[in-house]
Amino acid sequence: MSLDNQSEKSIFNKLTLGTVQFGVPYGIANKSGQINLKEASAIVDLARSKGIHTIDTAMTYGESEETLGKIGVADFLVITKLPAPPNGLSDFKSWVKTSVYKSLERLDISFIEGLLLHRSDLLYSSYHEELIFAVEELKREGILKKFGISIYSSDEVHLDLLKSIVDIVQAPVNIIDRTIFETGLFADLKKRNIEIHARSIFLQGLLLLTRDQRPKKFDKWDHIWSKYDHWLEIHGISRLSACLSFVKSFSDLDKIIFGVDSVDHLSEILLNYKSELKIAFPEDLSSQDRDLIHPSNWSKF
Numbered sequence: 001m002s003l004d005n006q007s008e009k010s011i012f013n014k015l016t017l018g019t020v021q022f023g024v025p026y027g028i029a030n031k032s033g034q035i036n037l038k039e040a041s042a043i044v045d046l047a048r049s050k051g052i053h054t055i056d057t058a059m060t061y062g063e064s065e066e067t068l069g070k071i072g073v074a075d076f077l078v079i080t081k082l083p084a085p086p087n088g089l090s091d092f093k094s095w096v097k098t099s100v101y102k103s104l105e106r107l108d109i110s111f112i113e114g115l116l117l118h119r120s121d122l123l124y125s126s127y128h129e130e131l132i133f134a135v136e137e138l139k140r141e142g143i144l145k146k147f148g149i150s151i152y153s154s155d156e157v158h159l160d161l162l163k164s165i166v167d168i169v170q171a172p173v174n175i176i177d178r179t180i181f182e183t184g185l186f187a188d189l190k191k192r193n194i195e196i197h198a199r200s201i202f203l204q205g206l207l208l209l210t211r212d213q214r215p216k217k218f219d220k221w222d223h224i225w226s227k228y229d230h231w232l233e234i235h236g237i238s239r240l241s242a243c244l245s246f247v248k249s250f251s252d253l254d255k256i257i258f259g260v261d262s263v264d265h266l267s268e269i270l271l272n273y274k275s276e277l278k279i280a281f282p283e284d285l286s287s288q289d290r291d292l293i294h295p296s297n298w299s300k301f
Contacts, residue, residue: 009050015256016052016055017054017259018260021259021260023063024063024064037067044068046266046267054113056199056257057079057080058118059082059102065080069108073107079197081150083099096134096138097134100138104143110143111143115138116150123149123166132165135147148169148195152296153290154185155183162194167194168194171197171199172199172200174207174243175207176207176285177203182286196253196254197254198255201243201256201258208239208243227284248273
């Protein structure tokens, strides 16, 4: 490997390939739907060649795990997520372990780097003790390396209850949603040596859309979009470059998760991520309006 290739791979080692599009159509800016197996395989091959060594998926991302298993990702560190348990579950610990075993089969790998709760409130529920026992047993078996939670809001994290069980917190981080920093959660997690994985860096693609492309229902935040569009224009930078540069500016982030629609899309992201953009991001673009920063609320308006 040349020194240039080694240097390039070190640049991309924080990047994590999100694969929800491998299993379901996803994202407000996604016009091509679910990615087929051939394209998914090409995306993984390119990611591997560029030094991206972590993949993010979930048991509820449709066919994503099966697709990754067919492609072959045993040389990647795979993070997956546990869904909400079925109603009337009597043995939560066994359900957790069985879910992980099935995930390993679908992914065709021998261990999972990280298991996250898709619903963080499970950590604080009546299942708490069984969950801890299941995680500890999976770790002893060498099947699971790290455990964590995926959150939407900083108020989902109860620091006194995380204790030593949580290794990873996955949270939204983007130009509009800076809640993890503004609430002090980022600093608190770092003090506890908990890994922080940034997701939703494009806000499901909303931050990549131009004014004409943006759905009309988002016009209620026109005061933000006007500032955003003007700021991009006066600095002469693309939306993609701005979004990537924002998360890249936080050196203490352990992982940066992003999704793609195609090989060309991945190539474009890598090219923009490599570029050095030293620029101040305006504070008045930030919002804590949950109707805007939580995509799960978009269907309400």
